[in-house]
């Protein structure tokens with residue numbers, strides 16, 4: 001079991017068909033104890049569901065708004081209290097907003113940055129501290145192909161910019177955290193079949209986007225989860241500051 005004995009934290013894990021839930025599931029299936037964080041009240045039910053499926057693993061559900069540094073600090077303290085260590089963080093929580101630049105209000109722009117970029121910083125800062133203290137840990141942030149190709153698919157410029165910030169954050173923090181034994185990497189999914197996409201994108205647009213994917217289909221949440229698990233596991237022990245594409249070949253660079 002790849003993750004046996006590891007304590008893993010997954011943000012954005014409450015969405016039933018989301019990448020966070022799929023990642024929590026895969027980590028638990030591979031022996032990890034999992035703490036699930038989400039702004040949705042459903043997070044406690046999700047944790048109970050996970051613990052019910054994998055009776056060998058324990059799961060902790062924590063309500064947390066990642067845009068709040070205090071919430072993130074409190075969540076990290078609760079995970080330490082429950083498990084006494086943190087081996088991995090997979091940061092999946094995020095929001096998507098569409099629209100041309102001249103339709104984006106300042107409020108929308110600020111909200112996307114507050115959740116997707118400041119939120120990533122808050123979560124990483126809170127959870128990397130115990131990792132650095134124990135001198136080991138691995139962090140994965142879910143960014144987006146939008147950051148690499150300049151949007152133009154589903155999210156607007158504010159979404160692409162927020163995810164571009166996550167990639168820069170990942171690279172900078174890999175330099176800072178490496179000497180403390182903490183690795184940090186990012187994954188860049190493209191079109192993945194989650195509620196995030198089905199709520200924001202029309203069926204016609206999904207067909208159009210699929211036509212440009214060499215593998216001929218959108219990705220599944222478990223395919224992103226597998227990349228996240230690889231990057232959190234010891235299989236990737238010499239990889240830090242990297243970006244792993246999970247895009248079916250839709251963006252080859």
Ligand SMILES: NC(=O)c1ccc[n+]([C@@H]2O[C@H](COP(=O)([O-])OP(=O)(O)OC[C@H]3O[C@@H](n4cnc5c(N)ncnc54)[C@H](O)[C@@H]3O)[C@@H](O)[C@H]2O)c1
Pocket residue numbers: 011012013014015017018019020037038039040064065066067092093094095096115119142143144145188189190191192193194195196197
């Ligand atoms: N689905 C895709 O095609 C796709 C593509 C590229 C990148 N991504 C990224 O993958 C990640 C997960 O996306 P998904 O498709 O699983 O979305 P999802 O909407 O299914 O899940 C996102 C989760 O984040 C939570 N969340 C939102 N705001 C939060 C906050 N302030 N604090 C804590 N939790 C919060 C939501 O409640 C939800 O459970 C996102 O960061 C998204 O940008 C998704």
